[in-house]
Amino acid sequence: MINKIKETRLLHGGDYNPDQWLDYPEILKDDVRLMKLSKTNTFTLGIFAWSALEPKEGEFQFEWLDEVFSNIQEIGGKVILATPSGARPAWLSNKYPEVLRTTENRMKMHHGGRHNHCFSAPIYREKVGIINRKLAERYGNHPALLMWHISNEYGGDCHCELCQENFRSWLQTKYANLENVNKAWWGPFWSHTYSDWSQIESPSSIGENAVHGLNLDWKRFVTAQTIDFYQQEIVPLREMTPDIPITTNFMADTHDLIPFQSLNYSEFAKHVDIVSWDCYPAWHNDWEETQDLAVKVGFINDLYRSLKKQPFLIMECTPSGVNWHDVNKAKRPGMHLLSSMQFIAHGSDSVLYFQWRKSRGSSEKFHGAVVDHDNSEHNRVFKDVANVGDALEKIAEVKNSMKHAKVAILYDWENNWALNDAQGFSNQTKQYPQTLQKHYKSFWKKDISVDIVTPEQDLSQYSLVIAPMLYMMPEEMMKKLREYVEAGGTLVSSYISGLVNETDLTYLSGWPKDLQAIFGIDVKETDTLYPKDRNAIVFKDKVYEVRDYCSIFENKQAQALANYEMDFYKGQPAVVKNQLGKGTAYYIGARTEQAFLDDFYDELIKQLSVGENMGILHEEGVSIQIRESEDDKYYFVMNFTERVQKIKAVNEYIDLLSERVLAGEAFMKPYEVFVLKMKK
Amino acid sequence: MINKIKETRLLHGGDYNPDQWLDYPEILKDDVRLMKLSKTNTFTLGIFAWSALEPKEGEFQFEWLDEVFSNIQEIGGKVILATPSGARPAWLSNKYPEVLRTTENRMKMHHGGRHNHCFSAPIYREKVGIINRKLAERYGNHPALLMWHISNEYGGDCHCELCQENFRSWLQTKYANLENVNKAWWGPFWSHTYSDWSQIESPSSIGENAVHGLNLDWKRFVTAQTIDFYQQEIVPLREMTPDIPITTNFMADTHDLIPFQSLNYSEFAKHVDIVSWDCYPAWHNDWEETQDLAVKVGFINDLYRSLKKQPFLIMECTPSGVNWHDVNKAKRPGMHLLSSMQFIAHGSDSVLYFQWRKSRGSSEKFHGAVVDHDNSEHNRVFKDVANVGDALEKIAEVKNSMKHAKVAILYDWENNWALNDAQGFSNQTKQYPQTLQKHYKSFWKKDISVDIVTPEQDLSQYSLVIAPMLYMMPEEMMKKLREYVEAGGTLVSSYISGLVNETDLTYLSGWPKDLQAIFGIDVKETDTLYPKDRNAIVFKDKVYEVRDYCSIFENKQAQALANYEMDFYKGQPAVVKNQLGKGTAYYIGARTEQAFLDDFYDELIKQLSVGENMGILHEEGVSIQIRESEDDKYYFVMNFTERVQKIKAVNEYIDLLSERVLAGEAFMKPYEVFVLKMKK
Amino acid sequence: MINKIKETRLLHGGDYNPDQWLDYPEILKDDVRLMKLSKTNTFTLGIFAWSALEPKEGEFQFEWLDEVFSNIQEIGGKVILATPSGARPAWLSNKYPEVLRTTENRMKMHHGGRHNHCFSAPIYREKVGIINRKLAERYGNHPALLMWHISNEYGGDCHCELCQENFRSWLQTKYANLENVNKAWWGPFWSHTYSDWSQIESPSSIGENAVHGLNLDWKRFVTAQTIDFYQQEIVPLREMTPDIPITTNFMADTHDLIPFQSLNYSEFAKHVDIVSWDCYPAWHNDWEETQDLAVKVGFINDLYRSLKKQPFLIMECTPSGVNWHDVNKAKRPGMHLLSSMQFIAHGSDSVLYFQWRKSRGSSEKFHGAVVDHDNSEHNRVFKDVANVGDALEKIAEVKNSMKHAKVAILYDWENNWALNDAQGFSNQTKQYPQTLQKHYKSFWKKDISVDIVTPEQDLSQYSLVIAPMLYMMPEEMMKKLREYVEAGGTLVSSYISGLVNETDLTYLSGWPKDLQAIFGIDVKETDTLYPKDRNAIVFKDKVYEVRDYCSIFENKQAQALANYEMDFYKGQPAVVKNQLGKGTAYYIGARTEQAFLDDFYDELIKQLSVGENMGILHEEGVSIQIRESEDDKYYFVMNFTERVQKIKAVNEYIDLLSERVLAGEAFMKPYEVFVLKMKK
Ligand SMILES: [Zn+2]
Ligand SMILES: [Zn+2]
Ligand SMILES: [Zn+2]
The missing domain is CATH 3.40.50.880 (Class I glutamine amidotransferase (GATase) domain)
Known part of the structure; x- marks a missing residue:
């Protein structure tokens, strides 16, 4: 089942956590005002809001979320609604410790952090099912609801006994009998022949870790088990909101920007309606040229776009720096527009941020956001965001256009x-x-x-x-x-x-x-x-x-x-x-x-002849990416250098951003970008 | 309550562990002879002597310590008496395993090492109380007793259930209710809202580690709990020896010589009569100039002096090298006098060593000491110590003088x-x-x-x-x-x-x-x-x-x-x-x-005009520090370079060390130091 | 008891694991054909074959091994038969978890890996005893049986309660009473005096780790306990095959090629009939010259030779690269012959490989072997091996000759x-x-x-x-x-x-x-x-x-x-x-x-006059090692450089390899080796 997003605008906005600010009503009011000023239109709600939605087991509080929905709807905005399974309330860990993961060296985790529940624990699946159903019941028909965002950045694995059992079942389904397992994993090596299913355990630094077949099947199982959990999460959503598309946000492994390694997204992509992902390149770093990093960003966007060969979404990026790199450097002027346009150029139909507003406390309070602690529209980052909002409106027609590669x-x-x-x-x-x-x-x-x-x-x-x-x-x-x-x-x-x-x-x-x-x-x-x-x-x-x-x-x-x-x-x-x-x-x-x-x-x-003659000559460091609709081609011309670049246009083009005609010689400022339109 | 040390001499001596040598009577005799030769006057006894003092539960042996007290008294020396809680006997860990720490990843420690008892365990507090009282009873009125040295280098933390409970109580006292905790720690972030006190656990790499408010309060609690333990230790001492001053030895974090990070000494300093600390700079290293290290030594001495704005004590330093740096290099000729005078210059009233005599076995046997394994007064280090003893006698009048900073x-x-x-x-x-x-x-x-x-x-x-x-x-x-x-x-x-x-x-x-x-x-x-x-x-x-x-x-x-x-x-x-x-x-x-x-x-x-015109001109690498009594000023002129330095004295000064007059041009040898006296 | 190998040829061959290929009868047939082509004569069987020999507890399968014995015998080959204790079947760990090791930080290992059984567990000793006896019964009189290979690369330690008890017994035997322990380990330091034997535990990062006497005695105990296990292993072999020599393969610590550190081989060597070891230099690396590495190889071979002052065996080496170095580089042409001759030159009577054939799966499948996955005699490595086989036949007379050092x-x-x-x-x-x-x-x-x-x-x-x-x-x-x-x-x-x-x-x-x-x-x-x-x-x-x-x-x-x-x-x-x-x-x-x-x-x-005038002049990088029989001397002249080397022979020599006379000036190609024979 493939559902498309019902929205004509390129999405602009991001993760919004009003649940952190329920004691600050003036902040919630400012949010609405600033959303308009920033030209944002889409907000992801409810990630990590489980404690706010169900403060005690079975006691639900949706009023605050109702109001946020209304506020967003009133300004013409849309909501991407998250299921809250990415982090559980303390009462849940306390009462049902089986939801806590067991590490590969068989230590039982304590409550804390996030993204760390056992994918097998029946009680966790049950509790997630209940709250997901509540959300679908209450907001499934809300006109502002655009899409479901399942959990957050799925990853990791659990080695508890429940997971061991599920692993063995998965192997039984795959291999039918132990003899096949022993053959596939080259059992006799180091006498590693299994004579009973119960002897099979997940890889461990304090147990088996050198049987490559086992390691490989464990990784496959982890992907399968994560998808299985995800599929259980979406049961009530598919049932009650059959037309609302569903996604979950994928990741890359940083800082080198290679594909995320813990899960096989080529499997996972089959189960989402739209691929979305979280992209955090370390722009302006001191170990590579800007264009080298741009190549990596291009590569991974093209990979995630190709998973479904449809436009995808950037679900998270930062308008400035992050707070978890080794060095958290702010984007230089021009880079935010350039890097946002690069996402669109490679097939994204959105520029969504983590995060709308910097939180006041805890570990992500210095992560870049649209709204800084100063709560002001007058700072550089806010203006950069509004500028991108403006640009996205100007190029809105590229939405749903495709890339064609030979x-x-x-x-x-x-x-x-x-x-x-x-x-x-x-x-x-x-x-x-x-x-x-x-x-x-x-x-x-x-x-x-x-x-x-x-x-x-x-x-x-x-x-x-x-x-x-x-x-x-x-x-x-x-x-x-x-x-x-x-x-x-x-x-x-x-x-x-x-x-x-x-x-x-x-x-x-x-x-x-x-x-x-x-x-x-x-x-x-x-x-x-x-x-x-x-x-x-x-x-x-x-x-x-x-x-x-x-x-x-x-x-x-x-x-x-x-x-x-x-x-x-x-x-x-x-x-x-x-x-x-x-x-x-x-x-x-x-x-x-x-x-x-x-x-x-x-x-x-x-x-x-796999190239296309676009009629635009340029030096190294300028990159052109094409999106193509039925009638038009859009050339995203991007200067990924710190130099003014001279380019030469053989034809005449309209730059959608500056709304001017480009022809002959032209100069691009550092980080400047043109979005040139050509009739086909 | 502030008690001052009753001693007119600058203290010179250090940690003395006769309990390691009870089988070697001739060594104990040599100690006395060598104490006199080295011009030392003060010895810290009983650190880590618990096994010798209480070899079996409730069976005490003080005779050996009586004799050491007598010997020291006979040569006019003084005793700093330690409580032995820094390392417990094996019988204690064995019978009462609750005294063993639990690590942050919730592993129960086994017996071994030192400085690793649970600060909460009631039985440890009880056993420490008993032996401290015995020590106060027996030696409280001994004329040689100068000061109490509580435990040794307090540090670290314990994550056992007793400590978790104490942490929760401490939080309850501080925050009154959970709502305040959730607000202060920005609870809703990642759904980290607590709904019951029992859900709060200390930070852990296998649990919660990203809530900064929790991390910060845990550190504050550890300081409070350590002080609480210390205060329980001193109850019998205050009761029985109200006039004997009490200290515990502080530390720095090496090798960069920054303040010790595990405890907030600005809190701890309120509870000691005299600040004392253990200073181990890596002189003659290969990554910085001598003067750069001297700056760091100066900084941290000025910090610890400023904690009470009184003269403090160097409780431990080494006359030579240590044995726990990456590279354990011996002090070059001249450095021991220079670095000892630097302590005095920044406000110390002592040069005390770890250790009087190198132990024969175990992990610190190669740590620098006054007496080496050769048991001889003829080696370089012993002579350096005696030379410092001589210098301390010559400048004894600086004792109790202060530093005045603008x-x-x-x-x-x-x-x-x-x-x-x-x-x-x-x-x-x-x-x-x-x-x-x-x-x-x-x-x-x-x-x-x-x-x-x-x-x-x-x-x-x-x-x-x-x-x-x-x-x-x-x-x-x-x-x-x-x-x-x-x-x-x-x-x-x-x-x-x-x-x-x-x-x-x-x-x-x-x-x-x-x-x-x-x-x-x-x-x-x-x-x-x-x-x-x-x-x-x-x-x-x-x-x-x-x-x-x-x-x-x-x-x-x-x-x-x-x-x-x-x-x-x-x-x-x-x-x-x-x-x-x-x-x-x-x-x-x-x-x-x-x-x-x-x-x-x-x-x-x-x-x-925050400087003072001392009338002494010098080049970079020479440092002058001032101490000031009611009538006099003492200029410590120190050459922290490997070069001969020319200085120019505008006035006439008496160098207390060489007992000569300094006026006009003078030359300082590498590492040379003058202590110049000026009437105010 | 010293048994000599009954074999006149220099041994050439290595570890052979037909138990991995029982489903591949054509491979087993090819093995025989290729053995002949490669001029190999000796094969080590049964290492890690426990699962194949005893697939279920008490059910033994020897037929496959019978056949391999026959095949080898038919081509005139010999068998070194291993006891299988180096890796246990999963059923054994599952039923008797006490055979699993406990780590130094007191974590119980899970099943997996190899070389990781508790040396104390009575049940493991019992099970090993049973299968060793079966092997001796069945193959003890087989004409192809040349030698016993006990377990594989013994190493590591176990900290379980059984091992703690054995450690305490070992200490009681050594020290008689606790007082002696406390004296020997300098007990009073940090109050580490023991008052009961039960207080003594093995060193641990979460317990005692700074008592050097304890650490040292633990290492001695581990050697003693490993030898004790080994001695129990050989009981049925000595009983049933008193004339078959026994060895176990020693190791070096890489990559620096220093002696293996976990066991004291000078003790272990007393209990084997012949010293054998596994040598894996990282030839052609990028951090040292070839001759520098040759020196290290020479040193460690001379050490292991000197343990018994007899010719020893290279039990494992690689004909090509290994798969577990940081970088696994193949031997360059010439290096395999040169490095094989170096072993012989320093006293080895064998060139045996790990492994005969690359396994198809699991962690060692890319380790160098005589037979590659292509199952062919036409590749470079196979030809190199056959070439060494040829050389070993030409110099067979050096077998049993000795080295004489002043x-x-x-x-x-x-x-x-x-x-x-x-x-x-x-x-x-x-x-x-x-x-x-x-x-x-x-x-x-x-x-x-x-x-x-x-x-x-x-x-x-x-x-x-x-x-x-x-x-x-x-x-x-x-x-x-x-x-x-x-x-x-x-x-x-x-x-x-x-x-x-x-x-x-x-x-x-x-x-x-x-x-x-x-x-x-x-x-x-x-x-x-x-x-x-x-x-x-x-x-x-x-x-x-x-x-x-x-x-x-x-x-x-x-x-x-x-x-x-x-x-x-x-x-x-x-x-x-x-x-x-x-x-x-x-x-x-x-x-x-x-x-x-x-x-x-x-x-x-x-x-x-500790040198010997061999009459051969050469430049740096050429090394000559001598073996000496009753009547002859053998000069192994080896060029450990990448250059052609000119040497000058004062006398006339016969090069056993080229079967030519060497006299006067001669040139050695890079990595070339001569084996010159001289009547005494
Ligand atoms: Zn699990
Ligand atoms: Zn505790
Ligand atoms: Zn054991």
Whole structure:
């Protein structure tokens, strides 16, 4: 079931916690006034409000929430209503300690924090069910209700006995019998054969932690169990509000901005109506250039957009700094508009903030917010927000427009789990998602749209599929890639691919035959280098530095594009090209510097015509992303540098933000952004 | 009740543990001989002697201690007698396991170590009471008894159920009802509202750890509970020996030599007759210059002296190296005399050592001591000690003389707790005490006496009060500072001040009005920089580097003294001066390099005449500290460099150490020290 | 009882785990074929096969093992049969949880991992006894059975109540009464006097951890208890197979390749018939030169060889890379032969691998093996192995030949335990085994054989004994060294020697008289330097850098060879020479750079004629090691550099590997090795 949001505006607003301010009526009044001034229209209510909604077991207080609903409705605003399961009241932990998690080293947690309930405890499911139903009953038909926001930032795992039992049941369903488990997990190694289901326990630093099949299945179970909990949460909502879309807010792992690792969102995304997520890049940091960070932000937005291939929502971001980075630096002038437009450019239909108002106490009181402790509309951040509100109104027509990509990069959550858990290679340098981001960068620099797809997705629509470092590659994936190439596709893969199947068992009899057919080579060794080691390859008379990994392979029928310059495999091929059926496959055997990827893909881009001639010339650091409606194209031209940039427009465009025509030479200030509209 | 020590000599001696040597009668005899040779006069007995005093429950053995008392008395020495609660016998832990601590993650400790008893356990209080009473009965009237030394280096906390109950009682007394707790701790955040007292638990890494109000109150409770235990310890002593002064030895946090963080000594100091503490600087280290470390030593001695504004005691220091630093380097020739004189110069009336004699076994056997394992008076350290003993005799007249400061730096223990716990800014760079030390350094370099005062102390006596980084500033503190300025005082404060009240709730409606009135500005933002980021300010045509923090503020009525050179607030004021009533206030908005502080305070020093013309000119690295009796002044001139230093004396002085007259040019050897006497 | 291996070939083969492949009959068949091709002859079976041998309690399955025995026998191979105690089946942990270890912080482990059974649990001993007896019954007379391999890589400790009780019994046997314990452990310190045996507990981070005597005795107990378990394991084997030799595989601590620290192998070696061990150097790393690592490999092989002064076995090594280093780099061409020959050169009679075949799943599947996942004889590693097999056949005659050394370096396991536990000096720089390796290097560079002996071994056969950093030196050791010198020996010792006795109690009355007599000096201080501190010494007009430690001593009668250049002990002696009786002793007071040791020992080598004129000249990086049979000498000439090396042979030699005559100038390729034979 897919429900769309019933709202024509781009959403602007964010998490609003009036429950913290019930003793401060003048603050609640100011909120309404400031909402209007800030050009915000959407507010997420009720996250963490359980204590306010049910201060004692079975005693509910909704009056305060009724009033907030009314206030928002009166100013034409909309509500995203959260279920409160992300943090429970103290009375609940106290009376029902089974809701508390058990850590991996089998310590029973005490009450405190948030996001830490057992996903199995029946009583927790029951209590959440009751309050969710109450919320749906009371607000399900409220005209301001736009969407459900289930819990908050699901994550983590629990190792209590209830969860152990659920894990065993899940395994029984998957494997039918213990013999299959022992085979899949390579049981006889270290005598780890199970002879009774009760012997299976979740991985633990004080128990079993080296059985990769177990580790992998535990992670899969945690995703399944979290989704199971989520599905139980939404039962009353689906029943009573069948037309209200449902989401839950996804995350990224910071500070490197790689996909969240604790849950497989490609599974979870199937169960939400709209993907939404919380994005907190560390702008203006001191370890990378702004454009490098912009690439990472682009990558992960494209991944989460591609999960459902629909516009998604930024559910949380900050109008200023956060308070939980190592260093919490405020956004410089211009950055808030630029970074907000970047979200829209990559497919978001919202800019929502954590948080509307800084709380007065506790751990997030210094997290950036629309309204600061000064309760004033006159400070820099508030004005930046109002400015973004203004911009979102000007570009409202981009809502629901799509991105169309001819290039796909494959990201597989489970592959990263398995690879990171693998004992081998070097833990310092595996870096699977970071490697994908480097491939992605070659396209970002050239303004080419990219989908970041997951293993189940269809590849046939893409001219180019990039799938490096697929350490764990089930046989179906090989078949899928082979069919894709045979049918005319172009595929790029790399070192550390095709080593194990879906339970982390290695392939026997050498590199899989399907892969040999695709790439025309037989991979013999993966040389793992020390951090200071270097090799090099030569590609079209240019030398590129190589580090970390070098595949050594036998070239069976491929065309060598680049050879190694050093070490005992000097002169042997490092990069090859192979024809198969109507298609072509490339294997990049070594971890090269960025320049190689840029030059390598530059040719492919030309050959495959995956770029689009937008008629706008620019230097490095300016990025253009496209959204496309039925009739129009929208070019988001973004200056991710601290320099004035000269660009050259071959055609005439209307900049929706400045409402001026752009043609010929133009200058972009640092962090400036244009949203250019073109009829198709 | 304030009791003074009845002793005219400066105390010289230290911790003496004959209980370790009862099987070695010849060693005990040598001790007496060596005490005389080393010119020591005071010995602390009984720390950790519980097993020797009460080898089995209720069976006491005092004969060995009687004899040690006699021996010391015979050579004219004095005894500081310790209560033995710092480490309990194994029989006690075994029979009464409730005396063992529970860690913050709720693990019950086993027997071992020291300084680790539960402060709540009634049986421990009872057993300590019994043995303390026995000691007072037996030695209370002994002529050699000089002072009580309660336990040893109190610290740490216990999370057992008894302590949880005491914490809840303490909270009930403080807050009266749960509603007040929920308000003070901003309960509704993350649904953390308590509905029953029993739900409150101490902070834990496996429970609640992000409620700042809870964390802060827990720290306050730990201080209160520790003092409560201490007060129970001294009941029999006050009863039986009302005239014997009582102390307990305070500590610093190494290796940076900042105030001890686990306890609020400004509270504890109210309950001791004399402040004493244990000082272990890492002289001759490889990360700072000797004078930089001397500044830190000076700062912390001035803080502990200012707690009671009386001469204090160095209860422990080492004549050589310690054994628990990362690197345990011996003092170079001259350093022991210099560093001993530095203690006296800052107000100590003692140089006491841990330890008289190196133990033969266990973990402190390589800690520096007067008597080494060679049991000889012929080694370098022993001679250094005797040399200090000689010097202390020569300068005995400085005993009870005072320091008089016109400058105060405000240090607030609770402010550092709250600031370090705050999620915001950057954890790497908060550095509140270290920042105070940098301000202090500007005065140290110019030989100006400084008191380091705590929030309750009177400010009216000071011409200049320096109070930077007062993140947590209760309203009374603002009033106090405002009154101080209005009455004619000069106040300096800085970035990150005035953000939260005493329960870590932020002030609403902008920077507090009282602070705006004092400084003539309204602080808008605190920009937190990454470690490699730099800005700069210009002050009197000189450029100074800025890092870490930059306040951005609206200048309402102040005079800008320095402006920012870079970033989006370029040209805006960074340092201002404001007149209020009869006084003046300065706000330093950025974290500057030391040179700025030096130049900034140089002017203030001149304007306010807070310096004293001692008539002795010297270069950097030489420091002069003054003590003052009714009739005389004593200038401690100390060379904290590895160079010969030329100084110039305008007047004639008598050097009490060399017993020579100093006038005109003179040379100081590396680490040399003069104690110059001047009639007032 | 000493049993010798009944086998004339050098052993080549390794750990073979057919129990992982019982479902893959074609793999088992391939194994036999590949064994022949790889020129391997010996296979270790049954490590971790408990689940396969006894899938349910009391139900045994030996048929599969019978067949493997037959297969190996058919190709003329031999079996080393392991007892399976290194990892238990899940049913055993489940039914008898007392077999699970308790950690030092008193957490009960869960089932999982390996090498983690309680050494005390009676039921575990019983179950191991039963299966060991079954194995002996079934295979004891099998003609292929060569040796027993008891368990696997014994290590670690258990803190359960059973182990606590055994520890107390062990202490009662050692100390007779508690008074002796309290004296030996310096009980009164911190009131740590025990009044009842039940008060004694093993060291714990949540209990007692600072009593060095306790820590030391716990480590001794762990060694004793492990050996006790081992001895129980071998009861049925000795009974039923009295002529089959028994070993267990020892380890080193990586990555620095220092002796394994958890067990005192000098004790354990007394109980095995043959020493065997597992050696995993990180060849081709990026932090040291190949020859530096070769020195460490040489050192530790010489230590393990010297434990019994017999040829030993390399029980595990890798033909390629491992999978558990930080970076797992493959051996470069030539390195496998070179490093295999190095083992033989230092006294090994085997090159055995972990592992025959890479497993398909679980944590070691990427560990180097003879047979890779490709199941092929055509890859580089397999060919390297066959090449080593070939070489081992060519040099088979060196089997049982010995090494004869006139130089001994003393390594004392307990000394390193005590020194590392000592609170004092600097934890960053103690580095006792690493320091020995530096002394060793001076001899390695000059191709001089060295025994690394342990305290109980006879010294009289050596011309030169090197015993630096003997922090813990029982009085018997002093006597032994004194007698050795008086009888004409030459002894070298260094800073941090002779400080404590065997229970870590310091010597009183100064540096021990015996040591004063030996070295002619009285050590007064050990100056501990910060990492950036430097001093220097002058020896024969050359200046050598000094860091970390400088002894300061009074020269009583010695001859000063080198003096300090700096600091307060400038000009004082740093290195001395002393005559005592017919012998000479040297004391090196400071930690010098390698060049000093090289130059210092160069003279001693000449004076004492401890070198052997082999008539082969070479540059640095080439190493020659000698094995000697009754009639012949074998010179292993090894190029541990990445350069071609020119060597010059004064005599004529036969290179057993190339089967050519070597005479005059010759060139060695990088990593090349010659095995030159010379009639005596
Ligand atoms: Zn659970
Ligand atoms: Zn307690
Ligand atoms: Zn045990």
